[in-house]
Amino acid sequence: MNEHNTVEKMRRMRMNAMANLYHRSITEHLYQDYSLDDFLALMVDTEWENRQSRNIENLVQRAGFKQAVSAADIDYQTRRNLDKTTLERLLGLNFMHNKENLIITGPTGSGKSFLAQCIGVKACQMLSRTIYYNTARFFDLAKLARLEGTYAKLIKRIQKAQLLILDDFGLVTIDQAARNVLLDVIEERYDKASTIIATQIPVAKWHGLIGENTIADAILDRIVFSSHRIELEGESLRKKKQLN
Structure with missing residues (x-):
């Protein structure tokens, strides 16, 4: 299995957060105690959260607020x-x-x-x-x-x-x-x-x-x-x- 090829395919499919997590896992030897199902769920959750965060940032930017508030x-x-x-x-x-x-x-x-x-x-x-x-x-x-x-x-x-x-x-x-x-x-x-x-x-x-x-x-x-x-x-x- 060519892990780096898999990472590149993820990036081409714009699954950047998932690609980054997978790349770290193989280069830093992380998550080795995870089952396949748990690691897959982690990657999907990471990609989902990243996309949600980007969606929120885009909505805030497009709203045109005059100041940053919380x-x-x-x-x-x-x-x-x-x-x-x-x-x-x-x-x-x-x-x-x-x-x-x-x-x-x-x-x-x-x-x-x-x-x-x-x-x-x-x-x-x-x-x-x-x-x-x-x-x-x-x-x-x-x-x-x-x-x-x-x-x-x-x-x-x-x-x-x-x-x-x-x-x-x-x-x-x-x-x-x-x-x-x-x-x-x-x-x-x-x-x-x-x-x-x-x-x-x-x-x-x-x-x-x-x-x-x-x-x-x-x-x-x-x-x-x-x-x-x-x-x-x-x-x-x-x-x-x-x-x-």
Whole structure:
């Protein structure tokens, strides 16, 4: 048996993790006390875990998060009306299974974006396709897509995402074009996939923010009434870090 030929065949079949493990086993004389079945299971598990890890890395990269975050770094000590039990339940992603939404509100620096992205990363780790947008930039992207004739493609991509995160919602004026884009997105995702909206603007002010009563009613009806809420309070966490 030509072990090195076997390793090369594994690499050509893109079973790189399996090939590396097998190569180490024959060059370093590892796993000699393993049965054939146990060693085969080890190689398959190693390849599986490696591919899962790569899938997660690709999903996180393609999501477009603005910063590297981890749920392990969430601050539960600062008083900002953040209930640990509630957030851990949301991190369990059952709301995504139920095609429900999440609205995170609070003053600037209260950690809205961080929490939204933590949930987004967790979704990626569970192999759910996720997209993150700064809302103003998304509206600009949608306007450009209309000019270039790729708007339908953009909406289709968003439709396929199991989780959409719209961050900093309402920080810029929502004009007629943006209203139409927002309605298209919400309609396509209604009862099909989950959306997280992070914003400084209280939900009670959204109707006036969106403008045009008919469209505002349609958007709010589809997203607000099927949403979980996190309403953060308190001073900016960024200010707290600077003081420390």
